[in-house]
């Protein structure tokens with residue numbers, strides 16, 4: 153459901169502007185009319201570089217602000233050079249469709265908003281509503297899995313934290329309660345520890361909380377236990393097919409009941425395995441009974457729910473669970489199960505086919521409009537962020553809209569490393585590919601995601617994150633230089649904060665220490681706003697940021713970019729951030 157209003161009703165307060173309200177895009181037949189209206193003054197045919205710096209927010213300068221500490225001359229000059237062509241926009245909370253203003257932004261909701269130009273209630277919110285109303289138990293998906301409750305086991309697999317990026321513990325708690333009240337007699341939970349969207353070390357507490365809940369269920373006659381676990385980055389939650397071994401490790405523990413580490417208690421398991429890895433990278437383990445037998449492998453006749461609402465890091469497991477033809481790794485045993493996702497993760501692949509809550513219907517994205525309006529697009533990132541500028545950008549839809557108008561290029565990411573050891577990642581290669589695409593003049597829009605600030609920021613390694621930010625800045629320079637050469641326009645922005653603040657703080661902004669006096673490193677995203685800068689020789693004289701959209705957020709970027717391509721955005725898009733004044 154999109155937030156209507158701003159896009160439909162806004163009127164321009166500056167009488168110098170050139171923007172006008174246009175009617176909704178539905179024709180009388182109810183069909184979408186894809187043709188965009190020409191912009192009254194801005195020209196078509198300019199090459200636009202659209203650069204998303206992943207995890208690049210704006211925060212006060214101090215030693216934990218890696219963007220501030222790093223040498224970032226290109227981004228600095230964008231900020232200092234042209235005050236009416238640089239501003240901040242909102243990238244967290246309700247501005248990107250999350251339940252509350254305390255919810256930090258993330259790549260899925262950020263790129264959805266950037267690409268779709270409107271704010272959709274996101275998975276986190278939709279699951280909250282479905283649980284609160286009880287509708288989650290009335291849908292097809294729950295009915296489908298509940299057929300197994302009489303004879304089989306209900307398995308819940310997902311990320312165990314209150315990070316709110318991929319999943320939320322309180323939703324899992326409600327689901328456990330709801331399913332057991334509706335007949336689930338035997339429940340096994342397969343946990344993935346976090347430490348990335350929440351503080352490292354917090355997993356112990358989340359597992360204790362879950363164990364308490366499961367103990368209460370047992371008191372009520374439900375045989376409920378944790379069955380397996382592992383760290384999210386090492387077990388199960390890979391994305392964009394970067395490393396299938398990650399998913400295989402999870403499969404072995406969750407489905408086959410096999411793992412290198414066996415414990416009788418999950419809290420002990422996490423505490424012990426933390427001696428050699430952090431929460432994100434815990435080795436896989438299974439919980440065994442007194443005879444060393446796994447307590448919860450997935451068997452014929454069982455039901456499985458993956459309880460993450462976010463798509464990217466569940467798609468690979470969903471394929472392994474659902475596809476009959478599957479050759480990414482040897483599954484050894486493929487149980488006959490009833491599987492449902494918390495949401496449907498891929499709208500194009502219809503994966504998984506059963507789900508508990510309908511995903512947001514992110515339709516009429518800017519990418520789809522642009523292919524209908526002669527705008528040729530090139531999109532590129534390295535594997536770990538490739539789906540961000542394609543799949544998320546296009547409303548969680550895999551594939552192109554029109555391969556003749558679009559080219560998507562993926563640069564293979566390094567596999568099996570934490571990115572603090574390679575903080576430059578593939579920034580240079582992304583910059584080169586974008587540069588070549590711009591200079592080829594074959595594309596009107598060259599869109600990239602530069603991952604460094606985010607991927608290295610998540611490791612919590614401050615020095616490496618400084619190197620990462622410098623590399624990202626160099627990639628921006630490479631791209632804006634190419635834009636200079638072809639007389640084009642650049643739009644540089646970010647999807648949410650991360651590298652600009654690497655420490656947990658109290659309410660007055662002071663860094664916090666744990667009980668041993670160690671600084672509490674923030675591996676997660678932040679709630680800070682992100683910059684957006686426009687410029688380049690192709691930017692028409694008199695184009696500048698309006699000052700009447702003070703609350704502008706990521707969803708306002710799509711209309712802005714459509715204007716720069718020479719079009720007026722559909723009337724229900726969030727308003728453009730720019731105006732063109734006659735000098």
Ligand SMILES: O=C(O)[C@H](O)COP(=O)(O)O
Pocket residue numbers: 206207257258259260317318348349465606610
């Ligand atoms: O999946 C991840 O890596 C983190 O949970 C969130 O990071 P992203 O939203 O930037 O991908």
Ligand SMILES: [Mn+2]
Pocket residue numbers: 206207258259260262606647648
């Ligand atoms: Mn991101």
Ligand SMILES: [Mn+2]
Pocket residue numbers: 207259606607610650677
């Ligand atoms: Mn991130």
